[in-house]
Amino acid sequence: MPDLTGLTGEQASQALRRADFHYIDYSQNRNATMSSRVVSQNPAPGTRWNKLDKVSVALAPSTAASTARTTVAAAPTTTQAPEPVSDTWTYKVTGPHKAMITYAAKGGNTSQVSSAKLPWSKSVESPGYASMSFAYVSAQNSGGGTISCQIIAPSGNVVSENSSEGEYAIVTCQS
Structure with missing residues (x-):
């Protein structure tokens, strides 16, 4: 099982699809979206897991303030965009x-x-x-x-x- 902690919901979804996991359950707090960060997962990172069994991912709620801080902090121009994910x-x-x-x-x-x-x-x-x-x-x-x-x-x-x-x-x- 890959470590999803700190990834956005969308990044976690892509990582699980690349690893051929099929059933993903996203528990989202009221203000969470797929751009929110993963705060916990079940099973734990590194666990051997059947790819047809459910993977639970909890996303943190998003707020305008935390989004603004993230946007300011993520501004370096030397960072390359992530590789596109083939599905x-x-x-x-x-x-x-x-x-x-x-x-x-x-x-x-x-x-x-x-x-x-x-x-x-x-x-x-x-x-x-x-x-x-x-x-x-x-x-x-x-x-x-x-x-x-x-x-x-x-x-x-x-x-x-x-x-x-x-x-x-x-x-x-x-x-």
């Missing part, structure tokens, strides 16, 4: 024939390719919605043989893979 997931489907493929797209939407030539691959930016990333791909074989799917997280790790065999077999991968 691109890759879906792959392989098999001997064409397939009907359904997958999770940006914003929690679903997209479909009705007669995809295999092998097929699609990169999707930020599948899911709000601060919950989830990836899903399902494919139905147009004939016999083995059809397989794979989901590759932004980190480059394969987080789900599956195979099915037979005429018009369906295979599903999700993360």
Whole structure:
């Protein structure tokens, strides 16, 4: 588990998505926003944690005064902007024939390719919605043989893979 203390809610969200954590619960005080700082987290930094289990992040309330102080303190011109964070997931489907493929797209939407030539691959930016990333791909074989799917997280790790065999077999991968 990465140490999120002192990061903004948005920075913490990006760090957890890069580490392939999927379920993030933000407890915010009444005046807290995603630009507020993380004051505590569960599990603690350095803890081994299942990436499908909930991560709780507490954000401190923001006030105009503390925002103004932060803005003045953060004014050095020699500081470089942080590297942009990639949240691109890759879906792959392989098999001997064409397939009907359904997958999770940006914003929690679903997209479909009705007669995809295999092998097929699609990169999707930020599948899911709000601060919950989830990836899903399902494919139905147009004939016999083995059809397989794979989901590759932004980190480059394969987080789900599956195979099915037979005429018009369906295979599903999700993360």
